[in-house]
Amino acid sequence: MRSEEADLVNKLSARLSEEIENLPRDGKDHELTIKIKGNRGHINLGHQTFDIKTAKEPPPAGSDRARECPQCRRCTWRYTQLCMHCDYNLQRHDEVTEHAKEQARKERLNLQTLKICISCVAIAVLIFIASDYLPVTLKPWAVTLTGVLGLFAFMLTTASKKS
Structure with missing residues (x-):
């Protein structure tokens, strides 16, 4: 990617992030329109629709990427550091559990x-x-x-x- 294109993508990402942060957090669908003017070389963005979800979603039921949080007993992602529900440190829990098993x-x-x-x-x-x-x-x-x-x-x- 050329530096001009990379610069455009970075600016667009920053602008999208800013607009997303300004959306109301009422759980309803909102439309976000960003107009890009001018000819920017070979980049053709066309008309795009993005689904932006701000709520945390648990892994699909029965997924091999799911695990139960030892603190809140709810389903969360297996390979994350913190539980998505209670922010319990899963990585530290696994380290302590492994150490306890080795000691036993x-x-x-x-x-x-x-x-x-x-x-x-x-x-x-x-x-x-x-x-x-x-x-x-x-x-x-x-x-x-x-x-x-x-x-x-x-x-x-x-x-x-x-x-």
Whole structure:
């Protein structure tokens, strides 16, 4: 687009915006006429009709672009930052929700690790106590198994502290 045409389009857009702002906000249809005089090169605007809607419209029912606002529970657009009804910050809500889910996942993982460690230590202690009652040929195996389970529990706790 040449600079002269771009300048004309910018002026026309500014004038349209100004006229739209001056329209009454009574919800009725209003006619807006802008007359352009003179020959402006190859731009032929002709007769145009524009529907200008100032009210916010929710997404179509069943659309994949719709979502429910967690604050007002009304249907709003999925990929906007603010709810169109109550201006709730949907983007921040999604970030906080994702962070909470990640924290819950980490807590579940830590709880599972703790259960495994306690089980390993309990089994190791039982094997160590029972080794006194085992035949002499099985005592070295019992002590070795106790050490392996203790080492495994230690490695699990060390790994869970790093993550």
